[in-house]
Amino acid sequence: MASESLSQENCVQNGMEAAQVAVVMVPLPAQGHLNQLLHLSHLISSYNIPVHFVSTTMHNRQAKDRIQGWDLSTTTNIHFHDFPTPPFHNPPPDPNATYKFPSQILPAFHASMHLREPVYAFVNKLTSTARRIAVIYDSMMAYVVQDINSITNVETYCFNSISAFCIYALYWEINGKSALSTEAEILKELPSSEGCVPPEVSKFTELQLEAKKSSSGDLYNSNRLIEGLYLDLLSKEKTTGTDKVWAIGPFNPVVIPEKRVSNSHKKCLEWLDKQPLISHYKQSKPSSSTFSNEQVKKLALGLEQSDQNFIWVLRDADKGDVFEGEVRRVPLPEGFEKRVEGRGLVVRDWAPQLEILGHPSTGGFMSHCGWNSCIESISMGVPIAAWPVHSDQPRNAVLITKALKIGLEVRDWAHSEELVSPAMIEKAVRRLMDSAEGEEIRKRAAELGDAVKQSVMEGGATRKEMDSFIAHITRQIFPYQI
Numbered sequence: 001m002a003s004e005s006l007s008q009e010n011c012v013q014n015g016m017e018a019a020q021v022a023v024v025m026v027p028l029p030a031q032g033h034l035n036q037l038l039h040l041s042h043l044i045s046s047y048n049i050p051v052h053f054v055s056t057t058m059h060n061r062q063a064k065d066r067i068q069g070w071d072l073s074t075t076t077n078i079h080f081h082d083f084p085t086p087p088f089h090n091p092p093p094d095p096n097a098t099y100k101f102p103s104q105i106l107p108a109f110h111a112s113m114h115l116r117e118p119v120y121a122f123v124n125k126l127t128s129t130a131r132r133i134a135v136i137y138d139s140m141m142a143y144v145v146q147d148i149n150s151i152t153n154v155e156t157y158c159f160n161s162i163s164a165f166c167i168y169a170l171y172w173e174i175n176g177k178s179a180l181s182t183e184a185e186i187l188k189e190l191p192s193s194e195g196c197v198p199p200e201v202s203k204f205t206e207l208q209l210e211a212k213k214s215s216s217g218d219l220y221n222s223n224r225l226i227e228g229l230y231l232d233l234l235s236k237e238k239t240t241g242t243d244k245v246w247a248i249g250p251f252n253p254v255v256i257p258e259k260r261v262s263n264s265h266k267k268c269l270e271w272l273d274k275q276p277l278i279s280h281y282k283q284s285k286p287s288s289s290t291f292s293n294e295q296v297k298k299l300a301l302g303l304e305q306s307d308q309n310f311i312w313v314l315r316d317a318d319k320g321d322v323f324e325g326e327v328r329r330v331p332l333p334e335g336f337e338k339r340v341e342g343r344g345l346v347v348r349d350w351a352p353q354l355e356i357l358g359h360p361s362t363g364g365f366m367s368h369c370g371w372n373s374c375i376e377s378i379s380m381g382v383p384i385a386a387w388p389v390h391s392d393q394p395r396n397a398v399l400i401t402k403a404l405k406i407g408l409e410v411r412d413w414a415h416s417e418e419l420v421s422p423a424m425i426e427k428a429v430r431r432l433m434d435s436a437e438g439e440e441i442r443k444r445a446a447e448l449g450d451a452v453k454q455s456v457m458e459g460g461a462t463r464k465e466m467d468s469f470i471a472h473i474t475r476q477i478f479p480y481q482i
């Protein structure tokens with residue numbers, strides 16, 4: 001972390017007018033990535049710094065449509081730049097699709113391959129209007145920004161969309177699992193990353209690693225209260241090639257405004273309003289993967305048997321986030337919705353997840369453990385029943401259940417090839433929501449949530465770290481450097 005410190009209000013006095021700096025955001029065009037950098041754009045723009053958000057027309061629309069917890073119309077400092085969306089047609093829906101395969105990621109990879117030239121041309125042109133440009137790029141967009149470092153007065157910052165815990169574990173694994181600080185011994189319990197991603201994802205990741213140039217620092221949507229140890233190790237060991245590490249998350253708002261701003265499905269929030277406090281439990285469909293019809297049926301039965309109130313986000317799968325394609329509407333067991341009427345709500349659309357998690361009636365979250373879902377749930381003080389599906393998720397589940405102890409596993413990752421039975425689902429929900437063990441877990445989650453909220457408020461440690469990042473990118477440019 002850099003030593004500069006700067007408050008949000010007086011950043012323009014730091015030798016260089018904040019307005020002379022522009023930030024360009026280069027997100028991977030996929031939901032779990034777009035939303036993180038859009039939230040970060042919001043935070044940075046509040047320091048009176050213009051932010052340019054670049055993606056395809058369709059993905060910019062997706063990002064804007066799905067903002068949660070704040071209102072885009074309240075800021076004039078975020079500028080969207082739309083580049084053409086290359087056509088892509090998803091394969092037809094498969095009712096037996098293995099839930100491990102994140103087919104919706106393929107259009108994102110395809111779109112990103114068309115952004116290298118337009119993004120370079122855009123940043124190059126922007127240099128005539130700003131004295132320094134800080135390009136914040138998703139680590140999965142290293143290929144796209146590879147030429148940008150060579151432009152005068154441009155600095156690049158690599159944003160890691162996954163947890164510091166997972167990044168550190170990956171480097172530790174690659175480097176032959178050698179020396180390990182005793183505090184980090186939990187890494188020895190981690191499941192292997194082998195088989196967690198399909199070959200298309202491995203190939204795309206390798207392309208990024210080959211293209212990656214050194215950057216001026218690394219950014220994490222994380223918080224030292226959650227991952228301090230791993231952030232320190234990343235910085236101390238310069239694992240990613242830099243010791244400048246800023247953990248400035250959660251990027252998402254930690255307090256949900258009373259006036260609901262989400263464009264997405266409001267029915268579930270109104271339903272929650274009518275529930276008693278902390279009575280409800282949420283099961284979410286991952287935004288980037290698919291459950292087979294058989295697994296959906298078992299999940300329905302497990303939820304029914306759990307006897308808990310729930311919202312189940314069961315979006316229609318296979319369409320991809322924004323691209324055209326056929327929709328697979330997953331059938332539910334006959335009579336299910338009638339039987340759970342009043343205590344269970346099935347949502348087929350895009351749900352306002354952050355707002356649901358921030359609702360006082362929400363007591364638990366069964367999640368695939370995508371990093372956004374983890375950090376959103378942590379910041380809202382909601383414990384997690386972890387049901388990882390692919391990628392970094394099995395490791396996030398270890399962070400949640402074993403390191404932080406703010407959740408429990410629905411099933412052991414070692415058995416991830418098997419279907420999860422209704423009995424296992426019922427047991428996990430009851431343990432979390434209706435047992436002494438669950439009460440302890442819920443208490444720890446609430447305490448961590450409160451501490452994280454405090455850290456991002458004025459005077460909090462994470463706010464100071466954010467100020468430090470802003471101070472760094474707006475630092476004085478001496479004449480001989482120009």
Ligand SMILES: O=c1ccn([C@@H]2O[C@H](COP(=O)(O)OP(=O)(O)O[C@H]3O[C@H](CO)[C@@H](O)[C@H](O)[C@H]3O)[C@@H](O)[C@H]2O)c(=O)[nH]1
Pocket residue numbers: 031032033035068102161162285286287288289313315349350351352353354369370371372373374376390391392393
């Ligand atoms: O109905 C829905 C479904 C999702 N979301 C939001 O969409 C995001 C989903 O992100 P995440 O929980 O990270 O899931 P994925 O989209 O599956 O994330 C991908 O990207 C993450 C960041 O790299 C990785 O950690 C995951 O493994 C990878 O699957 C979150 O902000 C949710 O709040 C909604 O608002 N409504």
